[in-house]
Amino acid sequence: MAQIQSGRRRLGRYSPPPVKARLWTDGGARGNPGPAAFAYVLETDDGTVLDARGEAIGRATNNVAEYSALVAGLRRAAELHVSELEVRSDSELMVKQMRGEYRVKKQELQELFLDASRAARGIERVTYTHVRREHNELADRLVNEALDAA
Numbered sequence: 001m002a003q004i005q006s007g008r009r010r011l012g013r014y015s016p017p018p019v020k021a022r023l024w025t026d027g028g029a030r031g032n033p034g035p036a037a038f039a040y041v042l043e044t045d046d047g048t049v050l051d052a053r054g055e056a057i058g059r060a061t062n063n064v065a066e067y068s069a070l071v072a073g074l075r076r077a078a079e080l081h082v083s084e085l086e087v088r089s090d091s092e093l094m095v096k097q098m099r100g101e102y103r104v105k106k107q108e109l110q111e112l113f114l115d116a117s118r119a120a121r122g123i124e125r126v127t128y129t130h131v132r133r134e135h136n137e138l139a140d141r142l143v144n145e146a147l148d149a150a
Contacts, residue, residue, distance in 0.1 A: 018083040018124075020045050023073045025089045026139035027065025028147065035150055036060035039142030040073030042080070051076050054142030056150035066091040067112035069139070070098070071119055078122030087128045088136065095130040 022043050029036035039054035053076075057068055070087065077085050089095055096102040097113060098120075104113045120126045133140060 019081060020084040021050060021077060021080075021082045021086075023070075023077055023085055023087045024136055024139040025066065025069035025073050025087060025091075026136055026143050027062060027067070027069045027091070028140075028143045029060055029062045029065055030147060033059050033061045033064075035147060036062070036065040037143045037146035037150065038065045038069035038072065039139045039146065040069050040076070041138045041142070042073060042077055042082075050080055050082075052138065052142060054139075054146035056146045061108070063091070063093060063106070063109055064112065065143075066094045067109060067116060069143075070094060071112060071115045074116055074119035074123065074126070078119060083124045085123050085126045087126060088131045089128070090131055090133045090136045090140075092130045095128045098128045 022045070024041040025039070027036065027038040035056070036059065037054060037056045041052045042050045044050060053072065057065060066089065070089070073087070093102065097104050098116065104110050
């Protein structure tokens with residue numbers, strides 16, 4: 001985008017087109033705490049997958065795994081210049097904490113909550129939606145694959 005002013009060319013700041021996306025997150029632990037993993041799936045409005053990842057994280061609680069998925073997914077969305085993001089998770093606790101409806105009481109979640117909040121600032125608009133587990137199939141499958149491979 002170039003602008004002309006007083007016979008001189010002034011370059012304007014390039015703004016990439018807005019990207020709207022959905023971030024599906026899931027985390028799991030076999031035992032609580034126990035061997036744990038997280039996964040996320042980042043997709044555009046039309047269902048095109050921008051990125052999908054599952055990763056084992058060692059021994060952790062289910063809630064730590066859920067937040068780890070959120071942090072990783074938010075960071076990836078910001079890297080891909082997503083401007084509007086709907087996070088969908090089957091963790092009602094995490095969704096309500098991120099919306100500000102519940103306080104984050106456990107110390108091990110407070111740091112992850114802050115990491116997620118910081119990562120979300122790199123995206124213009126983020127909303128959080130709780131979904132039932134059966135509507136989060138791909139992220140759930142990636143968690144289980146990461147746990148099986150660990």
